[in-house]
Amino acid sequence: MAADTPMKDQMLAAIPHLRAFAISLCGSxxxxDDLVQGALLKGxxxxxxxxxxxxxxxxxFTILRNDFLTQARRRKREVEDPEGAWAERVAVMPEQGARLDFNDMLKALxxxxxDQREALLLVTAEGLTYEDAARICGTNIGTIKSRxxxxxxxxxxxxxxxxxDDLGPDRLVKAALFMHIAV
Structure with missing residues (x-):
């Protein structure tokens, strides 16, 4: 986006990307949506x-990430469902193969x-440069590439x-997993 674009317009243009990143981080x-709203208000x-x-x-993205990390630290005392046992009981399994593959990828993610999930999502799913991802994560480019x-x-x-060849035809799954595989 051009540097002369009003800042509030730049913020509005970033909302879909912020939302996708936030969903990837917290899975809900x-x-x-609460994370995005908080990040926009702070911004x-x-x-x-x-x-x-x-x-x-x-x-x-940096504001959103920092808010997510702060909330994660606060939630450490909450009961977690790391194996997804509770979630599996209330979830309805999808019927389409691509959706199943996508769910498998989300579970693997x-x-x-x-730190690895964050770097991967920023660069592959959000399309940020290694430099921007490094700035957001507060590290250097080599560390981002390694992650x-x-x-x-x-x-x-x-x-x-x-x-x-194991990857299905679903381009979203391909992109999320192996975009720019030769780093």
């Missing part, structure tokens, strides 16, 4: 701290360490992929 549409109230010429989307590489390998193991 309702929680994701608006701190708009004077935004540095013109930098990426509004990356700035808002949830087993990745947070993405480890995440892709671990996803392949978790999903029992042995070759590119």
């Amino acid at each position: 549409v309702d929680r994701a 608006l109230s701190n708009l004077d701290k935004f540095q013109p010429g930098t990426s509004m989307q990356a700035w808002l 949830s087993h990745l360490p947070f 993405i590489n480890r995440a892709r390998r671990r996803l392949a193991e978790l999903m029992n992929f042995e070759a590119d």
Whole structure:
């Protein structure tokens, strides 16, 4: 987006990306919407701290990520369902193969360490550059590349992929798992 685009317009343009990132992080549409709303409110109230010429989307991603991490620290005392036993009892299994593959990928993503999942999603699902992902995560580009590489390998193991041919025709699954596989 052009640097001369009004900041509030840049914020509006970032909403779909923020929402997709938030859903990927927390796995709940309702929680994701709350995260996005919180990030936008903080962004608006701190708009004077935004540095013109930098990426509004990356700035808002950083706010959202920090809010997510703060909430995660608060939730450590809550009862978790890491194996999904409770969720499996209340979920309705989808009938379409691509949807099943996508659900398998989401489940595998949830087993990745947070830093690997975050880096992978920022670069592959959100299409951010390694540089922007490194800024959001507060690390360097080499670390981001390493996290993405480890995440892709671990996803392949978790999903029992042995070759590119194992990936189904669903382009979303392909993109999320192995976009730019030769990092």
